[in-house]
Amino acid sequence: MPDLDSDIQYLKGVGPAFAKKFAKLGIHTIRDLLLHYPRRYIDYSKPYTVVSAPFDVDCCVKATVLQRDPDRRVKGGRMLSHVVASDDTGILSLSWFNAPYAAQKLEPGTEYYFEGRVGGTLTRREILHPIIRTEEQVAAVPLLPVYGATEGLPAARITRCVQTALAYVDQLEDPLPPALLTKYRMPAKAEAVRAIHSPRDAADAAAARRRLIFEELYLLQLGIFLLRGHGRQATGAPMRPMDLGPFWRSLPYAPTGAQRRAAAEITADLCGETPMNRLLQGDVGSGKTLVAAAAIWFAAQNGWQSAMLAPTEILARQHAANLADRLEPFGVNVTLLVGGMKASEKRVALAAIADGRAGLVVGTHAVLTDSVVFHNLGLAIVDEQHRFGVRQRGILAGKARNPHLLVMSATPIPRTLGLLMYGDLDISVLDELPPGRKPVRTWFITGRKRRDMYGYLEKQIAAGHQVYIVCPAIEENEVDSGMKAVKKYYEETVCPLLPGRRIGLLHGKMKPKEKDEVMQRFKNGELDVLVSTTVIEVGVDVPNATVMVIENAERFGLSSLHQLRGRVGRGSADSCCILVSDNESEGVRSRLSFLCHTPDGFAVAKYDLETRGPGDFFGEAQHGLPTLQIADLVQDTRTLTVAQAEAKALLAVDPSLSRPEHKALSDEVERLFSATGAMN
Structure with a gap:
């Protein structure tokens, strides 16, 4: 029989093919699956009426099926299935593409719970590809966990596999000292993991999250302090005070x-x-x-x-x-x-x-x-x-x-x-800039102003200055069609609109030597324009560059935009950064407008963290520390403070976590940091 550390393929319902899909999510063992926590829950216990359901928000609507329309083929060759449902307040239109079985299992005259993003009009709402549940299913599991999915591995399959894996949950050792569980009234590890995947109600889920967030931050702080302790011996390079x-x-x-x-x-x-x-x-x-x-x-x-x-x-x-x-x-x-x-x-x-x-x-x-x-x-x-x-x-x-x-x-x-x-x-x-460093003016425009912008770029080049143009993608098929693929943009937009100018192309798929050669030519003044992905973000100093253009600016975090903006304004000439975006979202426009009026990078980072969450900083584990699974750095700062204090207190009595009673704790710290190589 498999155990917690068995390969995920041996869990009933997985197998080798789905194991490869799970690997894309970083899930290799049954333990990994149990520790793959839900991103959110669908609360079916409090459904909306059709008319009260908020627009453009994922929510649950309770309605009775009126009729199933015959399936029909639509433009592009896709098969459309359509069902009409209603309640006392209005009509709900439900549609699926290439998923006929979803509609066929719905019985006219029966009431269902439909979950999805609501669109349509005030009197006729619609949901595309809703998740469907019956009254009996909701009574059994009122809170349905939703997991991060990947191609070929839908969230529903992950949910079924997690429920199977819960048979192994009691094998999880609890790394937290019993005194901490008592002090902060937290459930045991196995109980918390079971509750986060299959909560009885919202309070049950909240208690489980609180416990698991504390554990993650506590382990992280212990690991950080242990890493720091590696160098706490006497220095091998003693120095004497000296006047600078x-x-x-x-x-x-x-x-x-x-x-x-x-x-x-x-x-x-x-x-x-x-x-x-x-x-x-x-x-x-x-x-x-x-x-x-x-x-x-x-x-x-x-x-x-x-x-x-x-x-x-x-x-x-x-x-x-x-x-x-x-x-x-x-x-x-x-x-x-x-x-x-x-x-x-x-x-x-x-x-x-x-x-x-x-x-x-x-x-x-x-x-x-x-x-x-x-x-x-x-x-x-x-x-x-x-x-x-x-x-x-x-x-x-x-x-x-x-x-x-x-x-x-x-x-x-x-x-x-x-x-x-x-x-x-x-x-x-x-927190001070050297005197003489001029602020970089920042403007936000839509694509309709692109030709005018290129006229401005031509004037800057004619005056002897250089220009950066940054795009977020390399190839068209990597992204949706709204993003400017850097190669295509270079060939079809920049070169035609700046004829006769010396234009270089730089992106992450080039070999390091090729990248350095292009960057060196730009730095030496042999190129007027550098069209690039974000590989130019890190510190190269080109004082003659006075304009930074960023296409599809909505695709970047504000902190990244601020870093890119910092590539100009390094010489004596006035410099500017132009943010280009056709995104009409009020939130996007608000973010970009904030950057236009804020030169302070710390204020930018704080705003970015509060509006986008910690993913902008922790999306990739570049910093060498573990990626957090469940803690939210905006919401959980109080827990972080407590976890730091408790970690320090424990290491004061057991500096290397070598006591037998702390073995499970030491093992978990090792496991958390092992993926980064930090403990090697």
């Missing part, structure tokens, strides 16, 4: 107060007994690299090497050139190490790193390879933190004995979210 005055006085301009404050926090950490573990967070253009340069200078004066890891080769080259200007006058040799170097250049660089002549090594993932051996690495710096996971940071830190670690991010996030994403780090924030 000589470094600041060498600059052609005065640093901001925020830069001085962040540098002071960092150097205080560098003089501590344990390794620094700090995040330097600042909006686009706030001067994070200068603060990093101050830290590198400080480490060099103390006799230690530094390393900086950048996500792309072109960004690594940019950092190396900028840092060399700042540091080489002080005798700090800056060495570049990237994959695209010649073998002879690489040998020279590796030798300089190994014998200590390289005071600073700037590179890409090439720095993480086994061939790189440092003489005395004291400070490791990771730029664009969200592009690297916890494990990659660990590899860099593993190049020495407990070196100091500084990670930098231009992704502005609210502090609460920062504590969760970067909970293994202390946080410094650059």
Whole structure:
């Protein structure tokens, strides 16, 4: 008989074919299926009347079937099935395409519950492809769970498989200490999982969610603190206090107060007994690299090497050139190490790193390879933190004995979210822009103004400036027809509307070397226009670029739009960002209008988090921490605070979760983080 960790294909009703579909949802075992929680519930216990059902909202309507119309073939070859139902308030039209069995099982004169998105008119409502339930089914299960589905694996099939899997639920060990369950009046793990999949009522579902949200945040905080504890031994790079005055006085301009404050926090950490573990967070253009340069200078004066890891080769080259200007006058040799170097250049660089002549090594993932051996690495710096996971940071830190670690991010996030994403780090924030940095004007237009916009772009190019144009997709078949596929847009729109101009194309399916070559040509001024997907989002500095055009702007989170906007406005000329969208949704227009009037990245991120939810930040596990299954960072901040406090309290008495009574807890933390490689 299968157990919790058996392959999902051995669960009755699954088999090898559906197991492959479940794998697309990250479900490989029976345990994974039990821990795949419902996204929402359909509450059949409180149905709407036909007329009271809200438009364009998923809801349940109770009505009696009047008649079934004969199936008929419609334009495009699809088969349309149609049923008319009603109640005392109005008529409900029900339609299905290529699903004749759904309509055939409905009996005229019988009352049913229909769930779906309601459209139509005030007197005649309609639902396309409704979910149907009988009075008996609703009496047995008033709250129907709805799961995230995938192609070939509909939500109804997932629901049936989950109900089968509940036979194994009592095998789930409860990782939470009994004292916590008592203290916060929470149900046991098996009881909570059973209730979230098959609740008796809304209160039952709420109690289960509360317990499982607490557990997820508690495990996450324990894992974060354990990761942080890996470097809590005495540092292998002790440093002595030193005045940063000589470094600041060498600059052609005065640093901001925020830069001085962040540098002071960092150097205080560098003089501590344990390794620094700090995040330097600042909006686009706030001067994070200068603060990093101050830290590198400080480490060099103390006799230690530094390393900086950048996500792309072109960004690594940019950092190396900028840092060399700042540091080489002080005798700090800056060495570049990237994959695209010649073998002879690489040998020279590796030798300089190994014998200590390289005071600073700037590179890409090439720095993480086994061939790189440092003489005395004291400070490791990771730029664009969200592009690297916890494990990659660990590899860099593993190049020495407990070196100091500084990670930098231009992704502005609210502090609460920062504590969760970067909970293994202390946080410094650059909340001032350097003087002289001009704000980027932001406009929102529809496609009807596109030709006028291209006239403006032509004028900018004629004045000697450069232009970015960003599209969200690469190929037409990846998206719906409303999105601008970057290749097609480049060929059919940009080139015809800007004849004679030098136009480059950049997208994520190009090889890294090809991408770097195109970006370098744009940076060198050899291209007037760069048509690109979001691969240009990360930090490359092109001061001559003055316009950022973003097509289908509604497809991006506000934080992503703000990051893209930050690619311009880096020189002395006035710059602007143009958001293009034909989406007529009031919510979309409100979001884009907000960005037009708000230059502050932290305000943008807060608004984005509140209106779009945490998915914009946690949609991809780029940050190296586990993706949350059930916790909502907007709604559950109070639970997060409690979970953090309880995690700290437990680790104060059992720092490595090594006590026998905490084995189940330790195993769950390991399981949660295993997919990221963070605990390796």
